[in-house]
Amino acid sequence: MPTTLVLYGSQYGHARAYAEWLAEDLGGRALPLAEAAEADLEAADTVVIGASDYAGSLTQADDVVRLAAALEGRKRAFFTVSFSGDVSVPREKLDAVLAKNFGPAFDAAAPTAHFRGGMDYARLSRAHKTAMMGVRAFLRTKRGKSETDQQMLDCYGGRADYSDRASIAPFVERVRGL
Known part of the structure; x- marks a missing residue:
């Protein structure tokens, strides 16, 4: 029976939540990247890897690189989690x-x-x-702010959560199609 492993690097919990949702919908299990070993990957047919994105740096990316050889020959899929997702940043x-x-x-x-x-x-x-102090200063003077730029300014010093479990559905279908 095919098995799916969802590995994740999460700084504040958003990537962990998405990993757990994906694992549940794909009938697999979620595992923090820091705990992942080659043996975990050997037992999986499909490996989904996700991480928090902070200005182009992905949480625990070094652990993904460490596992690169064990990923060879396995079906793979990847995700990131950030404040804006792909709402205002091109997918490419x-x-x-x-x-x-x-x-x-x-x-x-x-x-x-x-x-x-x-x-x-x-x-x-x-x-x-x-x-974020620097980001806020930049965004305050930026012309043509995106929706997510304004949302970031609006939540400065507080809290905002745009996590959406329903948003994983198209990705889950693509992973199932591997």
């Missing part, structure tokens, strides 16, 4: 982030998805709060 740019971060583990022909997460300033690390 986000796929390039996957390729850059996951290197030899990435399969350009594999299904990809880019989901929206959220932000909770009370949970952000000091480094992320500092980075």
